[in-house]
Amino acid sequence: MDSLTPEELELSTLIIEALNLAMDPQDVDPEAPLYGGELGLDSIDILEISMVISKRYGFMISSESENKVEIFSCLRNLCTYVQSHKVK
Structure with missing residues (x-):
């Protein structure tokens, strides 16, 4: 598993707190699928992530x-997209 960049760790923390997941943000594999992967996220979770990204960034x-689909394919892709579009 790759280690998380500071930006990926920030986003991982945001996701875990928003979805109330029982895991350490540092334990998220940045290349693992978000949807249906080790986090067990579904379409409602992805919608929730979109909302917290909107509020935060x-x-x-x-x-x-x-x-x-590509944006939400893994934490690394989502982080790259957020970093290139964030306003805040």
């Missing part, structure tokens, strides 16, 4: 985005 990931 000042932009919305639209459910209409063509590349939303």
Whole structure:
């Protein structure tokens, strides 16, 4: 498992706190699938993650985005997208 960058750790912490997951943010594999992977996330969880990202970083990931599957494919991809779009 790759180690998390500071940005990935911040996002991992945000996700774990928002979804009330019983795990350490540092234990999230940045390359593991978010949807249906080791975190066991479903479409409602992904929606919740979108909402906390919107509040925290000042932009919305639209459910209409063509590349939303790739954006949410793993923590690393999500973090890269957040870092390149964040307003706050």
